Amino acid sequence: MRKATTSRRLLAPLAMSSVLLGGCATFSADGGFDMVSTLTRERTGHAVERPTQDESTGRSRTRQLLASPLSPDAAVELALLNNRNLQASFAELGIAEADLVQAGRMRNPGVSFSRLRGGEDVEIERGIMFDLIGLLTIPVRSGIEQRRFEQAKLQAASKAVGLAADTRRAYFNAVAAAQTVQYMAQVQESAEASAELARRMARVGNWSKLDQSREQAFYAEATAQVARARHNNVAAREQLARLLGLWGDDAASFTLPDRLPDLPKVLDEAANAEQQAMQQRLDVQMARRDAEATAGALGLSKATRFVNVLDAGYRNKSETGNPRKNGYEISLELPLFDWGSARTAKAEALYMQSVHRTADAAVRARSEVREAYSAYRTSHDLARHYRDEVVPLRKKISDELLLRYNGMLASVFELLTDAREQIVSVNAAIEAQRDFWIAETNLQAAINGSGGTSNLPRPADRQLAGTAQGHD
Template identity: 70%
Template sequence: MSGTFSVKPIAIGVLVLFVGGCATFSKDGGFDDVSAITQERVGQPVGRVRDDNAGATEARIKEILAQPLTPDSAVRIALLNNQGLQAMFAELDVAEADLVQAGWLRNPGFSFSRVHTGDNYEINRSIMFDFVGLLTLPVKSKIERRRFEQAKLQTATEAVRLAADTRRAYFNAVAAQQTVAFMEQVNISAEAGSELAQRMARIGNFSNLDYERQQMFSADATAQLARSLHNATATREQLTRLLGLWGPGTAFKLPDRLPDLPKSAKEITDIEAQAMQQRLDVQMAKRNTEATATALGLTQATRFINVLDAGYINKSQTNTPRENGYEVSLEIPLFDWGGARTRKAESLYMAAVNRTADTAIRARSEVREAYSAYRTAYDISRHYRDEIVPLRKKISDEIGLRYNGMLTGVFELLADAREQANSVNAAIEAQRDYWVADTALQFAINGGGTTDMRNNSMASDAMSPR
């Protein structure tokens, strides 16, 4: 198809440059939004390490490590230094690059041909532009904008998850260290009891059964100390990985004991409403459904016109004036009428709708479960603190008085020491479980999904002294 072309090539070129020039990279690449979302949910912003601030970041981390770590300072280091999170920031740059790319037209196509026969020749020149791409450019940009926003939410979710994982690892590490300190005391007492049992057995004041029981207690205390030492190493290394530390940085200090329980548990009456408003996975599901709906509208609009290119043609022949015109290239929907693409888009939309509903249902259930775990852990830890441990101490004091008054024997005294060790270890674990459950509750409300307190503590429990 040819004829007089009313639009000059230079005008089309200017239009292309104008439209393409509207798509540019932002100054922060979405990082500021991610940092604001994270700070709103965990109380601390994220940090991005670049060549121009690497030295300042390293100095800041050394400053924090100069003091014993707290839950907040551990999270601060993780949000500054975790390499996995830094990789997420690079992937966010990729998402922005896709957004900018969507704002540019497909490069024009240029063709040139020269045919000659003897002294006669024919030259054809043409330049083609993606006309449909120009018309759908705003819609495509809108779709990529939503995907970019979703990428920011995904990055923020990983930052919030990292903060939760770091707090959980911190409490596990402090609890394991506290257990080691107590088990070392138990082991010393067990060794002293074993030596006393040997002396009494030599002079005939200890039966073989009592002697063997005491030796068993000493051997068991040694094994439990070994388990607790490895557990302390394992939990500390887990925390180290999340903090992104190596070399001298791994010598960070932890407090001697877990934080005390708060005076009362949190009473949250609108926990489901908070989750629906604040959970990032719910927001991502909604954004995904909106983007899918927009993509469906685009698919329907281009169902019959799959490819439509328009361009300028210039033709030269021997002994004839130069001819100018235009050319339109259209894909004829003879075999593929776009029905399959439309059906696919509709199915993807329904999948997104149902996935969003599923996410909301799971979020409501998970946050209720997390709150139940939180309250249970608080009540159990307080029960150990206020009832079991004080009662066990009274029993030990009474047995000590009876032993001093020769009203009970060494075996009863040593048996009580073993029971007291079990009670104290259980109290430490209960206190640890409370802080882990508190962390899981906050993530269930603000992040996306719960952190299974039972699974998180099982690795520690498997090696904890009993």
């Protein structure tokens, strides 16, 4: 009787602790999305919503945004709302939270029962065992999984911010491609008219066969360049449609502005850009959280180096003709062959790996910010140079040649040659303006997101450049 009382005294605190700790391990109401939405809104101006089976609200907002030509912000909002790859990545939040809840729960107890019979004698043993080490390490394991859950939130926000940056790049590519198609279609019409004029003048003997062949070659190459520009336009639109998560009629019917946005009058300054990146870049924050989680795992490995299996439980035994026996049982793994040194060494190596990765993330972040800001300023200077210098000069030259032609001081051939040279300048101006907005997106990504680079295709064909060079 005394042994039974002692066993109950030993097991009562164990059972109570397991109930209390298990009750604290529950799922959060928002699933971690409040933090993800806040981080995304701070960096993109748009929040993300938790995926649900009811898509009516998202569908209504999608139709509202598609009713008018898309702006860069509208495109980002559509992508965050509809991109399926982003929605799939949010499942990592649920996985990380499930691991957190599991870490806060004690392992289920083990129950044993045996019955032996010899003649008229029956012997019955019963037992219940609890994972004592698992119970004692619940706070440590929960802390590790909590940090990993926080890291999963940062990872989800990083994917959302990265999608926003990719969408903006694809948007500017698509608008520039459409603008180039419009301009090259006008070039093709002019080339067709000049080829027809050359044919007629050659027929009456006013032009040589060489001049006529040049105009026909220009028209042929202009036709080929229009076909290429149209394909680039389709490719850029489809890239944007994929990021927006559009399909069916929506993918074919969304509209874009006729031209790229104007250059800003005031540029962002580089002051404190590197410091902002250290505070706001999500990949740097993830590296720090990973180092903290690895440090916690290292502490757990050291704490359980010698003893990582310790079970305790209640046991009783019934035997025919004898009084019932009650007691307790403790199961302990003896560190005779494995002293835990390999496990600890692995944890230490993983910790040093995470420390170096954190330092590398910081170095890369600062370097990418400096590079992105240089590209931002340079592309703005180039775009402004084409807008304020090159294109106006080309227009002035064209106007002067037209006046000279009207005064019979310049030939048709000179007028057409100048038109071909103007094509290169206009296309270069469109590309320079597009490159600025992409560089601005890369700068914001380098400061707020996970870097300023992208794998998006960027059509950069200098339309008819070779043709113009062939007609000096």
